Amino acid sequence: MAPYASDDSTHAGEADGPRGGRRKVARYVVPVTVAGVAAATIGLVPALADSGDPDLPKISAQQLIEKIAASDVQRLSGTVKITTDLGLPDLGGLESGLLSGAAGEAGGSSADPSAKLTELASGTHTLRVAADGPDRQKVSLMENAAEYSLIHNGKDVWGYDSASNEVYHSTAEQGAKDDATPVPTTPQELTEEALKAVDDTTSVTVDGTVRVAGRDAYKLLVEPKQSGSTVGAISVAVDARTGLPLKFTLTPSSGGAAVVDAGFTQVSFAGPAASTFDFTPPKGAKVTEGDTAEAPEDPGASPYEDFDRDWALKTIGEGWTSVAAFDTGGEGVPSSGDLPDAGGLGGFLDSFGDKVTGRFGSGTVFSTRLVNALVTDDGKVYVGAVTKDALVKAADSGQ
Template identity: 75%
Template sequence: MAPYESDDSSTNAGEAEDVRAGRRKAARYVVPVAVMGVAAATIGLVPALADSGDPDLPKISAQQLIEKIAKSDVEQLSGTVKISTDLGLPDLGGLESSFASGAVQGPDGGSSADPSSKLMELASGTHTLRIAADGPDKSKISLLDSAAEYSLIHNGTDVWGYDSESNEVYHATTSKSGAQKEQEDVPATPKELADEALKAVDDTTSVTVDGTAQVAGRDAYKLLIKPKQSGSTVGAISIAVDSKTGLPLKFTLTPASGGAAVVDAGFTKVDFSKPAASTFDFTPPKGAKVTEGDEVQAPESSQKSDEDLGAGLDGLEGLKTIGEGWNAIAEFDTGGEGVPSGSSGNSDVDGFLNSLGDQVTGKFGSGTVFSTRLVNALITDDGKVYAGAVTKDALVKAANAAQ
């Protein structure tokens, strides 16, 4: 059980167990991010909260604040969310256009309106989202661009994606109410990001209440989460929690290396009244290309425990987990050769590999470390991969120990 730090000295074992249950209820999303298409780890969270005042709120313990998040029953809201992501990726040496043209077509050359590719744009840069929800069966997320808009609408058994720039539509159906897999693949709201952060809370974590703030005109408490272990690339996570509803309003992850936040996601406007029913209506525009997707199956359970999630990862072929907590490293074998050095003869590819990769050696042999400000991956010359939200030295140490 995590040693939650607060000024409430009366916390007993029963309360601690309630917190564990609350944390598991709040933990719903596991979101992998590929590094060069082979390494997976965490999509991050957010920077320092932009406070517009420190409201005077009743004292609350960290345990009570986590329980408040878990018990939040907000089902109706609308608002605007600003999300900024800075993984610190290097210059791609001219490959950006190639990657962008592949992403805009969707998986296997499919529709540009397919959410599985479109929402991955949130993994970099600054974006504005307009969101609305009315219960588990009605939701809408619109990604606003300077000259275009992408919308993902879930209404009953229908899921619609619409890209105004290409005038393409993606349509899928859900077999059960609440099957919002299309929208859960990439966390887009402070709550989704907070759920992922709370999943990582264990006895390797410090959790405290760090004062109050105002976000989108709402009074909020600030929950501060920090790894106790050294070697993690995660510095701290700050979550602003609405004092009345328990809904996370803003989310901040700062890296251990310092500087700007890896991700900053927060409401700039929020309204808890019921959205108009027409908000979730959609009819393909005249002349739009409509692509029918496979039926989206509802997940068996959206509230798995930490043990269940770990078992699911270990069940993947060839995947092992080294270490625990914030220092966990995924290890698997690609079954092929490692990444070539920047000497392929293709200037664009060589420029990309040389700028992103860092050659390393050890008892394991030699390999290349691909780095971001949050996720790092070591790919050895014989095709083994070690990846996680840990430092380069931690990856090399893990590879050496595996020999």
Template identity: 75%
Template sequence: MAPNETDDRTTAGEAEEPRAGRRKAARYVVPVTVLGVAAATIGLVPALADSGDPDLPDITAAQLVEKIAQSDVERLSGTVKITTDLGLPNLGGLESGLLSGAAGGEGGSSADPSGRLTELASGTHTLRVAADGPDRQKLSLLENAAEYSLIHNGKDVWGYDSASNEVYHATVDEADAKERSRQQPPATPKDFAEEALKAVDDTTSVKVDGTAQVAGRDAYRLVVGPKQSGSTVGAVSIAVDSETGMPLKFTLTPSSGGSAVVDVGFTKVSFDRPDASTFDFTPPKGAKVTEDTERGRGHGDFGTKPERGPKSEEDLAKGLDGLRMLGEGWNTVAAFDTGAGAGLPTEEEIGGDLGGFLGSLGDQVKGDFGKGTVFSTRLVNALVTEDGKVYVGTVTKDALVKAAEAGK
């Protein structure tokens, strides 16, 4: 009989234990930054690639969260499938160009990971991943007729784009290597699961909902979601390997229904040590090599920009005028002032039809805050008011407008 917990007892008493467990989750080998205000999310593959309901011992939600937190897998290799269905408007391919071009900058290398990994923000992708402890990881993005690889081997970080035959290289010291392990872009179910488990509090429902088999492994199914109404998040489902405690699949479904917004899962996985040659790299003959010493020394995160992300709300507030967090739990809304003193530029201010075009992408709203425009995806909504205030959260449009009125 598959284990099944459906009552809220796992969310009040047992959720106290997950809090301690999620602090330990910071030890993950391939950690994450997932879904900030403008984050990339990953979409629909079948909900849990379920090929059977293995008969596993009963386990409570608290025990399963603790099992994830205590997972100490440092060596693995496998194939991960990732798809994005954020529900962004179709801009005729413009959004893909903006994503890939913004990070690399004009004249930058096509092998720069800060540009290439933004491709995971849209479409369907297949990744090959490998890890051998904190000093060796490899991620390869497989394309139709080409491959992009990002390799960390000791002090060296290499990016290679086979389509352009370009190479990116940075070196990192020990401190950077540790920082990198906390800031690598999300690529595996474990990456996404860590962030989801940080949301476990009194506003969260946590339960075990049966079992599944993923990538040939027996797994428990952990379901996490908001108790309150108003969130765009319906539920987060995590398939947890019954032996190692490592998440094998992560699926986020929206409260509005339909296909998943986030789904990332192993199709193949092995916990044997990868061959050492997996992490070897020598620039191919004739390749253009870009040395990035500025990012590599003191800023050499595994594919990130030199500027560190904010470590706390206080740090973020230094870069945003009067950052405030409104509401609680899954209905939290970030509010800040752009400092511009005005909302979206008008057609007259910027010339042409761009002002009108930007406005057409959103819904016009009004309230105690005045007038504004709400820009919506299937997960994240943002309200820009006429006086330059911004409210952002994984909440519905109505909840966002109410939060803006309450926070005025």
């Protein structure tokens, strides 16, 4: 992560998305709009902070940001607590169908990480994480008596779902961007996305100290200056010794409980055992081979070039009120009148969204506590961590 130009301003980074084409559009729409147009807008559960604020040397916001940027923790293991509270309505199992559909695109494996880790978009989860340099990482999602593990060891990426005894395998060429994990899973990844760039749309200050997972930390407070953003503030607990983000909390501008609060409950910087990253498909497991990620011919080219071209992706506005816009080339959200035989699906969609009109025409706004999306009747989509009024304004300006 590069050093930053200012100690008191930042803006939201670019949204993550799939490497291109309509085949993987669900990876963009579902993880990005639900898990955040910027990955910084994911919501997760409080890590257990220790009592008592440590007495640490004074540090400026600029120095603390530079400390995060300079952090070079290569080895660690620990436990991360994650909860998502986007305020989504009860979809009656529909969300499971979306995830299953995403897995179906990759060959129907329940072990496909693009679908499995998207489950982090709701509920409370416990992750065990381990890393030993850039070529060996492991994330294990603990769910009741079952476990899902995503393992990167050299060129091999393995996903294993113990509940179904299914395995997903893919490989990555040297220099290829790892696209195995569709959403950030640690405070460090969330923080890197939140601090990708700085400008005068954001206030960044040091907000005291705290102890997290038994370690002394500074608190970095990031607050949008712009009105119209659904982000209230982002607080990051930064390890005083290593500069590693230990806890990431995002609260909405509407108030109430945190939308994002992810943090270590236990962490060690000793090197994990080499066997941690070993994996052999269990006997009888169904193994699905995924795509091989190839290194781009032009290292400076956008990894989402095909997606940007096919869907005419563009950004309206700047900073925290920026809105991602693209044209599906199809019709908008079906209404109850359009779906006479859909078992009430049209009526459900009508009740879920709010009808809006403007110079752009008419459409439907689907809202969460953080990320909102406007789908126009002629198939254009506007998504951002902004209010409904800001979406309509963006759609009007985008005509």
